Amino acid sequence: MLWKDNQIFCDVPLPKVEDRPLIVSHPGAHMNYLASWNVMVDHGEPFVLVCDDFGPAYPDGWWAQHSKNGMEYFARLQNPQGVGQAYRNPDLPFQNLLVHRELDANKGMEDFPLIDIMYVDFIDIFLTYEGKADWRPTFLAAAPKMVEKVRDGGVLIIDRKNVHEDCGPQWLEFPQGEFQVAPGITLEHVGKGEWLILDLELNGGKNEIEAEVFRVSNSNPLGNLDDFLAALMKERRLAPDDLKELKGTLPERWPEHPTHAEYCERLFEHYDHPQAFDRPLYPERLVSSWDADQYDEWLQWLIDHPDKLRPIERNERILQIGNTKVRLVHGPIQAHLDWLQIRNASLVVRGSLREICLSQNIFLKKNAANLQPFFRWKKPIRHMKWSGNEATPNLTQELLKLSKTNVMATISHGLGTLEELEAALIDYDGPVEELVIFHLDEEDYR
Numbered sequence: 001m002l003w004k005d006n007q008i009f010c011d012v013p014l015p016k017v018e019d020r021p022l023i024v025s026h027p028g029a030h031m032n033y034l035a036s037w038n039v040m041v042d043h044g045e046p047f048v049l050v051c052d053d054f055g056p057a058y059p060d061g062w063w064a065q066h067s068k069n070g071m072e073y074f075a076r077l078q079n080p081q082g083v084g085q086a087y088r089n090p091d092l093p094f095q096n097l098l099v100h101r102e103l104d105a106n107k108g109m110e111d112f113p114l115i116d117i118m119y120v121d122f123i124d125i126f127l128t129y130e131g132k133a134d135w136r137p138t139f140l141a142a143a144p145k146m147v148e149k150v151r152d153g154g155v156l157i158i159d160r161k162n163v164h165e166d167c168g169p170q171w172l173e174f175p176q177g178e179f180q181v182a183p184g185i186t187l188e189h190v191g192k193g194e195w196l197i198l199d200l201e202l203n204g205g206k207n208e209i210e211a212e213v214f215r216v217s218n219s220n221p222l223g224n225l226d227d228f229l230a231a232l233m234k235e236r237r238l239a240p241d242d243l244k245e246l247k248g249t250l251p252e253r254w255p256e257h258p259t260h261a262e263y264c265e266r267l268f269e270h271y272d273h274p275q276a277f278d279r280p281l282y283p284e285r286l287v288s289s290w291d292a293d294q295y296d297e298w299l300q301w302l303i304d305h306p307d308k309l310r311p312i313e314r315n316e317r318i319l320q321i322g323n324t325k326v327r328l329v330h331g332p333i334q335a336h337l338d339w340l341q342i343r344n345a346s347l348v349v350r351g352s353l354r355e356i357c358l359s360q361n362i363f364l365k366k367n368a369a370n371l372q373p374f375f376r377w378k379k380p381i382r383h384m385k386w387s388g389n390e391a392t393p394n395l396t397q398e399l400l401k402l403s404k405t406n407v408m409a410t411i412s413h414g415l416g417t418l419e420e421l422e423a424a425l426i427d428y429d430g431p432v433e434e435l436v437i438f439h440l441d442e443e444d445y446r
Helices: 030-043 105-109 139-147 226-232 240-246 260-272 292-304 333-342 351-360 362-367 395-400 418-425
Strands: 002-004 007-009 022-025 047-053 085-088 096-102 115-120 150-159 178-182 185-196 208-218 316-321 324-330 407-411 434-439
Touching (some): 022 030, 030 047, 030 115, 030 150, 030 185, 030 208, 047 105, 047 226, 115 139, 139 150, 150 185, 240 333, 316 418, 324 418, 333 351, 333 362, 333 407, 333 434, 395 407
Parallel strands (some): 022 047, 047 096, 115 150, 324 434, 407 434
Antiparallel strands (some): 002 185, 085 096, 150 208
16 A cells, blocks of 8 residues: 555555566565565566575575475576576466576666666665765665666655664655656655565565655666566577477476475375484475466467567578488577477587586586596596597497487587588487587588
């Protein structure tokens, strides 16, 4: 509800948008991201909440504080590009995404093309300490930086959780009516917002949120959101045909988390043998990060709006050698990991490149061969040499033996010639039906 001039209103006037989620920024949030999350859940509109902090409170690092009634609340998704960890709740009836990024909040602001709702509970991060004994943070000094990316008609929410006597009145001192804070940007105080905590309990036992709400008018040009959203969500980086392949499926759970089945097995072991097995310390797992119908509906919306997608183009040639389809892609393999994931491809590359690829997409790990394990006697290809005249004989055939699926992805190897590739594949009759080779040299496989 909203208080304004001793009047009470049922709803806080937060913005709504069409054909995209609301973009919400909560810089320096730490554990209080649960407050901005609850505000957005109460609003009931699709949203993406991005929290930049030097020390993020990742939900899967603080199980007890981020669960609900003993159940996991946030299911982890594939990491955003660049930096960060992403989560969502599959039980909400609208799209939602939580992104924690280990970034300086001011640096993180540079990534936003625009912001619909700016949620702030600590204005000091937008100020520079001047070294004076009587220096105090003030709202008006911080306001220009806080709202520089907030769009026209957007909202600034100042959580009062850090407002106390030591701050002094200037912490939230502002003029009446509409006032300018930067060229082209004005604020207007619309009232004091109050939200009861109905969804996920706040850290510290708080049961309500109190905040000052400001409407933002901004005549400055701002950016387009589609590139920003594509960096956060894998599906927006795929082509419509790739998205069609995902329909009828659900995103995989984070591979380093226990599954729901593993949780149940551990729990039943505890019930059967309480002296031998402890109860799981983590909450009961969600089966998936999405509701199946919601996910299909969203995929179809993306397919119907290709202008919202940012697929990575592949400069490729396709050949048929014997029984094997060969796809030769000119470019770095790292640029196409999302596509390889949906193809359920086996990753067969050398150790350092393998680590780079898995750091960017851990979901490829289950089908990734380890050509260079720590213990030398476990190497699947002894005395392997990757390229040149001294390359391991029949290296392509040796790599094919290590594939765990019917699609194998690797990079240019051996002499990098079509003749060598044809000799390796012309009589091949193994389980690999498609071989994808990435090459950086334009002359390879010509």
